[in-house]
Amino acid sequence: MTITYSWRTPFDNTELDALHAVGFGYEPSGHDWWAQVSRHSLGWVCARDGARLAGFVNVAWDGGGHAFLLDTVVAADQRHRGVGTGLVAEAARQAAAAGCEWLHVDFEPHLRGFYFDTCGFRPTDAGLIPLPGRPAPGQPAV
Template identity: 70%
Template sequence: MTITYVWRDDFDNTALDALHTGGFGGPATGTDWRARLERHSLGWVCAREDGLLIGFVNVLWDGGLHAFLLDTVVAREHRSRGVGAALVATAADEARAARCAWLHVDFEEHLRAFYVDACGFRVTAAGLIAL
């Protein structure tokens, strides 16, 4: 089966909510993802197999040179097949096309191999304040 990756793809809020719930845990939130993304994002990438939403990544930006990845998620049954890396590569290509110079991502230690080895991110120092 062919997997497609589409920048700023149309999606159903319920399907994206279910993908987030499956990937990150917790209950479905009923979030209006479309409104949120349109308000805050440079764009997003949807991965689909036979029309089914199987992956997603959000690309936020500062309106200038810096883009940021959030919410990279792949449905459990589609993991370890390169879907996540392809989502990130598509996001990087589109951020580059928007003339961003940097693509940032924060990740937990257990995701280091994915972001550094599979996606090519360089490790840098960063800071975080829990609010």
């Protein structure tokens, strides 16, 4: 396995939709990921094993000093091999190169060890409110 990491490189919507569906447990939706990230993100990192998309992370930002990791996902057969760590490291390098001072991430509790121990994030206080019509995290939709 030789994984390569690339910043803001093209990807096929179908391959990213399939990766997201497996990683986050839903059926592929046909979402236009390319339009979303190319319009709204500082960038993204693709991890490839040859031509195959093996991982992806979206890097959103505020247009200034803060960047945010969203939807870090690694193919099931590539997990626990350093691919996620490589995605985060490349995202951090590229965010710093763009002039960002901070890289933020939020995550589910089972990923604490990955983000804190493996990737070097530190705990901070943060807040979250569900917006009208959306369930709170961990709550069923009404």
